Amino acid sequence: MRFSIYRYDPDQDARPRMQDYELNLEPTDRMLLDALIRLKAQDDSLSFRRSCREGVCGSDAMNINGKNGLACITKIADLPDKVTLRPLPGLPVVRDLIVDMTQFFNQYHSVKPYLITHDAPPERERLQSPAEREELNGLYECILCACCSTACPSFWWNPDKYVGPAGLLQAYRFIADTRDQATAERLDNLDDPYRLFRCHTIMNCTDACPKNLNPALAIGKIKEMLVRRAV
Amino acid sequence: MNVGLQARKFDAIVVGAGGSGLRAALELARAGLRVAVLSKVFPTRSHTVAAQGGIAAPLGNSSEDHWHWHMYDTVKGSDYLGDQDAIEYMCRRATEVVIELEHMGMPFDRLDNGRIYQRPFGGHTQDYGSAKMAMRACAAADRTGHAMLHTLYQQNVKARTQFFVEWMALDLIRDAEGAVLGVVALEMETGEAMILQAKATILATGGAGRIFAASTNAFINTGDGLGMVARAGLPLEDMEFWQFHPTGVAGAGVLITEGVRGEGGYLLNKDGERFMERYAPNAKDLASRDVVSRAMATEIKEGRGCGPEGDHVLLKLDHLGPEVINLRLPGIREIAIKFANADPIKDPIPVVPTAHYQMGGIPANHLGQVVAPRGGDPEVPVPGLYAVGECSCVSVHGANRLGTNSLLDLLVFGKAGGEQAVADIRAMPAAHKDLPEDAAARPLARLARLDSASGGERVAEVGAELRKTMQAHCSVFRFPDMLIEGVSKVKQIAARAERMSIQDKSKVFNTARIEALELDNLVETALATIVSAEARQESRGAQARADFPERDDKNWIKHTLWYKEGNRLEYKPVHLKPMSVETFEPKVRTY
Numbered sequence: 001m002r003f004s005i006y007r008y009d010p011d012q013d014a015r016p017r018m019q020d021y022e023l024n025l026e027p028t029d030r031m032l033l034d035a036l037i038r039l040k041a042q043d044d045s046l047s048f049r050r051s052c053r054e055g056v057c058g059s060d061a062m063n064i065n066g067k068n069g070l071a072c073i074t075k076i077a078d079l080p081d082k083v084t085l086r087p088l089p090g091l092p093v094v095r096d097l098i099v100d101m102t103q104f105f106n107q108y109h110s111v112k113p114y115l116i117t118h119d120a121p122p123e124r125e126r127l128q129s130p131a132e133r134e135e136l137n138g139l140y141e142c143i144l145c146a147c148c149s150t151a152c153p154s155f156w157w158n159p160d161k162y163v164g165p166a167g168l169l170q171a172y173r174f175i176a177d178t179r180d181q182a183t184a185e186r187l188d189n190l191d192d193p194y195r196l197f198r199c200h201t202i203m204n205c206t207d208a209c210p211k212n213l214n215p216a217l218a219i220g221k222i223k224e225m226l227v228r229r230a231v
Numbered sequence: 232m233n234v235g236l237q238a239r240k241f242d243a244i245v246v247g248a249g250g251s252g253l254r255a256a257l258e259l260a261r262a263g264l265r266v267a268v269l270s271k272v273f274p275t276r277s278h279t280v281a282a283q284g285g286i287a288a289p290l291g292n293s294s295e296d297h298w299h300w301h302m303y304d305t306v307k308g309s310d311y312l313g314d315q316d317a318i319e320y321m322c323r324r325a326t327e328v329v330i331e332l333e334h335m336g337m338p339f340d341r342l343d344n345g346r347i348y349q350r351p352f353g354g355h356t357q358d359y360g361s362a363k364m365a366m367r368a369c370a371a372a373d374r375t376g377h378a379m380l381h382t383l384y385q386q387n388v389k390a391r392t393q394f395f396v397e398w399m400a401l402d403l404i405r406d407a408e409g410a411v412l413g414v415v416a417l418e419m420e421t422g423e424a425m426i427l428q429a430k431a432t433i434l435a436t437g438g439a440g441r442i443f444a445a446s447t448n449a450f451i452n453t454g455d456g457l458g459m460v461a462r463a464g465l466p467l468e469d470m471e472f473w474q475f476h477p478t479g480v481a482g483a484g485v486l487i488t489e490g491v492r493g494e495g496g497y498l499l500n501k502d503g504e505r506f507m508e509r510y511a512p513n514a515k516d517l518a519s520r521d522v523v524s525r526a527m528a529t530e531i532k533e534g535r536g537c538g539p540e541g542d543h544v545l546l547k548l549d550h551l552g553p554e555v556i557n558l559r560l561p562g563i564r565e566i567a568i569k570f571a572n573a574d575p576i577k578d579p580i581p582v583v584p585t586a587h588y589q590m591g592g593i594p595a596n597h598l599g600q601v602v603a604p605r606g607g608d609p610e611v612p613v614p615g616l617y618a619v620g621e622c623s624c625v626s627v628h629g630a631n632r633l634g635t636n637s638l639l640d641l642l643v644f645g646k647a648g649g650e651q652a653v654a655d656i657r658a659m660p661a662a663h664k665d666l667p668e669d670a671a672a673r674p675l676a677r678l679a680r681l682d683s684a685s686g687g688e689r690v691a692e693v694g695a696e697l698r699k700t701m702q703a704h705c706s707v708f709r710f711p712d713m714l715i716e717g718v719s720k721v722k723q724i725a726a727r728a729e730r731m732s733i734q735d736k737s738k739v740f741n742t743a744r745i746e747a748l749e750l751d752n753l754v755e756t757a758l759a760t761i762v763s764a765e766a767r768q769e770s771r772g773a774q775a776r777a778d779f780p781e782r783d784d785k786n787w788i789k790h791t792l793w794y795k796e797g798n799r800l801e802y803k804p805v806h807l808k809p810m811s812v813e814t815f816e817p818k819v820r821t822y
Contacts, residue, residue: 011737028482030570041691044743045735049272051449054485054566056377057276073569094420095740101273114385115336125290125333127345133338140338140371140378144275179336 001025001035001076005046006086009095016093018084025076032079033060033071047096055210058145061088062097068147068208088150090159103159104146104166111163111171111189116182132178138213139173142166148205148215154198161194165205165215168196172218175225191226199223236415236671238426240663241267242656244413245433246400246456249277250376250641251620251648252435253383255599258649259431260390264656267427269398269416271451271745274384278437278449279641282376283562284490285350285368286638288329289322292346293366298322300359301367303815305636308354308519309629310772311788311817312469314806317597317625321636321643328642329369337382338371340559350493350559354519354633354822362513368635373488373562379638395427399745400455401674403432403463403616406667410614413666414459415674419745422738424678426671430659431615431652434460434593434601435645438621439756440473443586444695444702447479447486456622458752460593461759462673465603465613466792466801468624469591470756471764472773474632475707477523479585481543483570486587487563487580489634492516494559496548498527499579500535506544511822518822521631521773524584528707531583538581545579584707588637589756590628590773591763593618594792597625599648604792609803619648626790629805630772681747687732690747697724697750697757705761711778714765721761722798725754759793766800767791784817 001023008016021039029035033053040046048071049059055073063086064074091099149155149164163171171190174180190196196219205215243259245252248270259266270277289296302322306313333339333347340348351364371378387394397419404412404426413428439454440446457467477498478487492498497516500506510526511518518526527544530536537545548556553576556564560575567573567580594602594610599617602610620641627640704717728750735743769783770776789802807814 009737009739011739030483040742041689044689044691044733044746045737047740047742051272051276051451052278052281053450054281055569056374056562057272057278057280057449059272059276075569095737098740105273109388112389114389115334117334121334123330125330125339125347128341129345130341130343133341136338140381141374143280143377144273174336177336177338 002082003039004082004084005097007096008093009045029076031072032064032074032076032083035076036071047098049098056143058143061145061147062086063088068151070145070147070210073210088146090150090156101146104149104164107159107163107167108144108170111167112186113170113174115174115177115180117179118181126179128178135176136173139169139176139218141211142169142213143211145210147208147210151204151208153202153204154200158194158198162198163190163195165219168199168222169213169215169218172222175222187222187226187229190222196222196226235675236424236426238428238666241265241427241429243431243433243652244269244427244429245435246414247277247435247437247620247622248274248394249435249437249620250279250380250383250638251645252433253380253387254642254645255433255435255619255649255652256392257383257386257390258646259653260387260392262653264653267393267395269395269400269427271397271399273396274394275381277380278452279376279380281449281486282379282638283373283486283488284352284493285370285375285635286329286379286642287352287355287367287633287635288325288369288639289367290326290329290347290349290369292342293349295357296365296367298325299812300357300365301325301355303359304355305627305633306815307360307820308631308633310631310782310820311629311784312626312771312790312805313629314626315809315814316806317627319809319812320597321627321639324643325639328639328646332379332382332642335382335386338378340370340372350490351517352493352634353489353514353517353523355635364514364517368490368493370490372558373490373560376638399748400459401677401748403459404666404670405463406664408614410664411616412664412670415671420740422741424671424674426666428663428666430656430663431617433599433617433619433648433652434622435620436622438589439753440586440589442698442701442753442757442760443706444698445479445484446586447476447484448586453749454752454756455749456593456618457759458755460601461755461795464796465601466594466794467591467759468594469626469763469791470759470793471767471791472590472630473586473760474520474588474590474773475524475584476587477520477527477584478546478582479587480566480570481581481583484585485566485570487546487566487582489520491546491548491560491563494548494555495551496546499545499547500530501537501541502535506530506535514822519631519633522822524707525775527584543581543583546582547579548575549577549579588632589621590624590626590630590632592622592624595619595623595625597644597647598651599644600651604801604803617648617652619644630774677748677751681733681744682736684732687730688727690731690733690743690750693724693728693731694746694750694753697721697753700724701757701761705764707775709764709774709776711776714761717761718765721757725758728754755795758798762798763791763793763800788817
């Protein structure tokens, strides 16, 4: 299997370069991450993040042959013989495939991603019907890997002003939660030409999500709520 | 003070941002203290994220339940090695911490009456071990850990906890009296080391499941807190007890929750036989994990394994129907399709016992304080040092942990450790203690050696050798000759690890350096494990010895303490006396 991998170490390199690798796969190598780990055993300077290796921690997001995805759940069998790996687009590169995610997390934090309630909690659990709970499906599963936001041209242009699909998906996760009592404040927080309305329904987010979530749908629902509120 | 490094001062440092670290941090931040949380990874990437099936609490939402039944199950599950006072404490606080988690926004699944959904889990029974299973596992589909970790992180965002993301703690700082004054840590992005000084240092670094070749654990689970404690001259407790989860995906190691069996799935051998009926006539597939893993290993060993190599068994769940699978086990379906090429709606999943959880760890009491023998007292708190979560040994899990008790452990002892640290910090003088001259000597020497070493063995090679050796010599079944040979092999690997070198000398995000530093911690953990296992001449919980197949209550109801220096072992008594109720006396353990 052949690889072309983006390399950049600000400590040594004047500018980034693409480096070619060849790898003989073992029968046990199933996922792209298995191959990367084998490459790292040959060249320990090759740098990337990884942890759970099962698609739940969100560490190993990268651009794989032009499309964002998680290396640990990208099957080698589904890849062509030549694989080009680059860091997630639109974020500053720290080194090789490792990007600086500060702006991504700042936007996530900006939506107040936590339950807000004004009433004192009851002695036992707050009640929620199974149907109400089901509203959170497709929202709470986000792993903050940034595949969606870094596939979004609006986020590339305005990462400081546009919340981006991941942050907006989480904003809607709390709006949709029947226990949350801050819907109005949450909508106020997004009622802005940039924060929400830079979404032009390009749909790259939904296409990129390795967990098959649909940020575009959630964004559409927030827009709809704002429109309904305005009339 | 000339210690050669920049120092920053905090009231408290939490090392690790998984479930227990975040729960402890929340307590400290809410108390208005200055707390720094260090993590090798962004908090939501911690391994708590991979927990699936549920968190135990006797809410009684779906079946009658009582904390005392839960306590009985946990004591029995521990094979009577758990400390019964700590177990009582955990079970009594379970409802409180789970309800709190719901109030924080945890998206638990719900029953029709709006209450938290609970499912059965292995070893959790009604009425002190009756044949009726308790519905005690509070679940968010099969993503309970993910939902819990994100909820706890979100609450810390709200509480404005200060995070040091992608920082690795290297070593503890102790003064001449043995008090812990903080840590030396490495910022991964810049490669700079720094002293983080604190009145309370809380270790929440998780387990070290990566000492085994076949493991459900994330790459980051390298026992960093254990290594730091061992190098600081403190003991590690009960390290021989490692849980092998019955259902890791064969070949891949990825976890398939016990919740699959909780929902009604079961195991089959190559003859299509539901073999657990023979090993555990009452609980069957929901017997506790050590029992199920041994049964599976026995089936495979005796030629009744499945597949061309006969090296796994099958987990069948298609009879649950697509509705239950998609609603309650969607993550499992995703994993099985990706990692086993099997859609569980139609096909069984090939599974094999896989290293999963470290019952032993840093000796701690139920208040999260790290304890060590001193002056004849086996459990004297080490001033300034706390340990919570999987890295600690409280010991509530004893020789075998029950499923769903780990997430509970994280919340109860994360909270308790945080509360205790708050109280201790408030009782201390305003000024921090002076750092010793050599505060950073050990970690700086470790870094300098890696910077200068060349021509040594590669980290990846030494690490692979360690994992292979532990897998072959110290797994589900343990044999005396293999253990003795294993001890000497791991000692040789430890010596090789001291000579390894890295090619990458960059300062910036040097993951080769991080992996080398992690391997130091894996080596300490592996040595503690195999030396302790070789010395314990009985079978109890997860330790199954071919030469001592029986539990020996006369000689071995005691905790192992391993010290790095000379691989020395000591023992200390198990707390058989609970806080307020009667002791559960050891009896024959059947399911």
